[in-house]
Amino acid sequence: MLTQKIGFIGTGRMGKALIEGILKKKLVPSQNLWVCDKIEGKLSFFTKYGIKTSLRIKPVVKNTEVIFIAVKPQDILQVLEDLKSGIRTSQLIVSIAAGITTSYIIKKLGKKIPVIRIMPNIALLVEEGMAGISAGKGVNLEQKRLVRKILGAVGEVIDVPESQQDAVTGLSGSGPAYIYTVIQGLIQGGVKAGLSQEAASKLAIQTALGAAKLAKESKSSLEELREAVTSPGGTTIEGLKVLEKKGLEDCLAEAVVKASRRARELRKEAN
Ligand SMILES: NC(=O)c1ccc[n+]([C@@H]2O[C@H](COP(=O)([O-])OP(=O)(O)OC[C@H]3O[C@@H](n4cnc5c(N)ncnc54)[C@H](OP(=O)(O)O)[C@@H]3O)[C@@H](O)[C@H]2O)c1
Structure with missing residues (x-):
């Protein structure tokens, strides 16, 4: 068990x-x-677990060593204003806010506070999350290890240079929504092809899960895995031809790029 006292500002979804x-x-x-x-x-919800709660930021700053900021980017400035007077340089800030840089947080706090920027995704709810982590100036190894440990308990973690966090946001941060859209399309197709909604949902969701697990665990590339289930004159190739014609891969790639750009815009709007 970790011994540090940990605070969370913002208890929404993430x-x-x-x-x-x-x-x-x-x-x-x-x-x-x-x-x-x-x-x-x-x-x-939290009091029933014996977690200390407050409507004000002050007690959290006073009593913790690590503070997670989990508010929307447009609310972060107010949070930093409220943190400013009480925050100590021995504390660590961990920010989840899309687009917000460690240097922005340090600047607004007006002190050399160690800040780690993370971008997890909602799949951490089922311990299959994916998070990118970037340490700002002054973060020590122990602090980074602590945050890795927390994120690692609910999924996978990769280190990324902070300049790539917007891309992580566009891909894995927003990614679950894209995958749900793909699954919805599969369900619609299944129903059109004659299945009940219930059967189509089960088939589509488990197919997405199984395909992802195989892609993760197999030594074969995605192309090889796709080839292995695509025989000439067979059924899969007919489906793939439609995806190619309609440009599914390009669409997904564009979605990631657009979402990454939005992270950059959020940064500008927070200023
Ligand atoms: N949702 C995702 O899938 C996802 C994935 C990766 C990263 N993120 C990032 O995670 C952050 C949080 O997202 P979320 O979806 O969890 O947002 P959310 O559900 O809106 O949660 C944010 C919570 O913080 C509260 N809050 C706002 N200002 C506050 C303040 N000054 N003091 C205390 N609490 C305050 C909000 O209250 P009110 O609602 O009353 O304002 C809300 O309960 C965002 O920056 C987002 O970019 C989200």
């Missing part, structure tokens, strides 16, 4: 999912966790 992961894996004793959100109703 903040709550991370805390749930920490609790599920028993990474941190619940009495060492502090959470802050703007609405009382959101905090009651």
